[in-house]
Amino acid sequence: MTQTPIRTKIDFEQPGTQWSTLNIPFSYNLSGWSQLQIPIATMANGDGPTVLLMAGNHGDEYPGPIAIMKLMKTLQLEQISGRIIFIPAINIPAAKAATRLSPLDGKNLNRCFPGNAEGTVTEIMAHYLTTEIFPRVDVVIDLHTGGRGVYFYPCAHLHLVDDLEQRRRMAQATLAYNTDFAFLYADIAGKGLLPVEAENMGKTVVTTEMGGGEVTPASVHRTTQSGLHNVLIHLKVLQGEEQSRADLGLAPTRWIQALDADDYMFAPESGLFESFVDVGADVSAGQPLGGLYFLERPDREPTIIEAPSDGIAIAHRGPTLTSQGDILFCLAHDVDPAVLKTFE
Structure with a gap:
């Protein structure tokens, strides 16, 4: 070595x-x-x-x-x-x-x-x-x-x-x-x-x-x-x-x-990101989590990011200015009680 x-x-x-x-x-x-x-x-x-x-x-x-x-x-x-x-x-x-x-x-x-x-x-x-x-x-x-x-x-x-x-x-x-x-x-x-x-x-x-x-x-x-x-x-x-x-x-x-790839949501295009929920909040499947707005196309409707499942918004995008592929939200879920037993 x-x-x-x-x-x-x-x-x-x-x-x-x-x-x-x-x-x-x-x-x-x-x-x-x-x-x-x-x-x-x-x-x-x-x-x-x-x-x-x-x-x-x-x-x-x-x-x-x-x-x-x-x-x-x-x-x-x-x-x-x-x-x-x-x-x-x-x-x-x-x-x-x-x-x-x-x-x-x-x-x-x-x-x-x-x-x-x-x-x-x-x-x-x-x-x-x-x-x-x-x-x-x-x-x-x-x-x-x-x-x-x-x-x-x-x-x-x-x-x-x-x-x-x-x-x-x-x-x-x-x-x-x-x-x-x-x-x-x-x-x-x-x-x-x-x-x-x-x-x-x-x-x-x-x-x-x-x-x-x-x-x-x-x-x-x-x-x-x-x-x-x-x-x-x-x-x-x-x-x-x-x-x-x-x-x-x-x-x-x-x-x-x-633990699932679907728990991590990424920006489908570049824009200005507005979070609709605070981190730590419980959210429901289909709930709008945030929107992407477009400086050069203010006439466009924002792209809305929805929760793929029920969960907890543990993290979201920091800066407002967002590029395609940036992480927008991490959605977490309660841990299975059987897994929790292994922690004791």
Whole structure:
């Protein structure tokens, strides 16, 4: 196996607190001796699980990086039982450019796994996570939003993995995020996902979709941060008392899923998109969900997008300006009680 070119001063076996960078050789300015530097920190104390806590997989998703940066500066070493690896912006070129893809190579990190040590900078980072980080950890927490393109009702989500014990661990950790919905989703946009790579190694994987768009309400930041803190307590890497939704005076988390291709509705043509329903709303089959309007043909009737079935509008298009093929709605459905039994 080709060795990674990434270098760091972090000693992943060393106790205590360490701050450093992951350094990738990359000549992108006037100097041939340049490197891309990605901040990383570790806190390790005593026995317990090792948790990788990361965000910025896509660069235009900011509640996760903020939550991690706040957490890594406020935690005290004595609060930890085990090890936490913090990477607040794994795709820092994209985060600095507010783009989903890396501006350095045009790659989507979340479609580059298992990576390539001799590839582009994004492929090198995927390879490093696959070969150097994932094997060291028990849990991978990968914080997302819908980015600028999609607005989600804030939720924690997961894949329905085949291993039932792994599935149970993931479901219980997902519930600990205390979001209104817990979302099972399908991979409709290709292979090479970071969570799948970690799942295939047997890791407990927790992911989120915390809203999206340019504006992040304070409530979404609070949910991202409080949920993350509670998950770390649930995992027993952080000391404290885990809180349930009942403790918070909230109704139980509602498990939903979008596992069929028909649950994802795309724009049949370009236009201006108006959503008729808010995310989180229950909708009925045939109900108009939104309309596409046409700047150059104001005389045309809008193209109406209807719900193909009963369900929950868990996500919809973010920007109003829409191109043919853009996602307009994701329609979710309540999870079968028999599947829910496998989470217990």
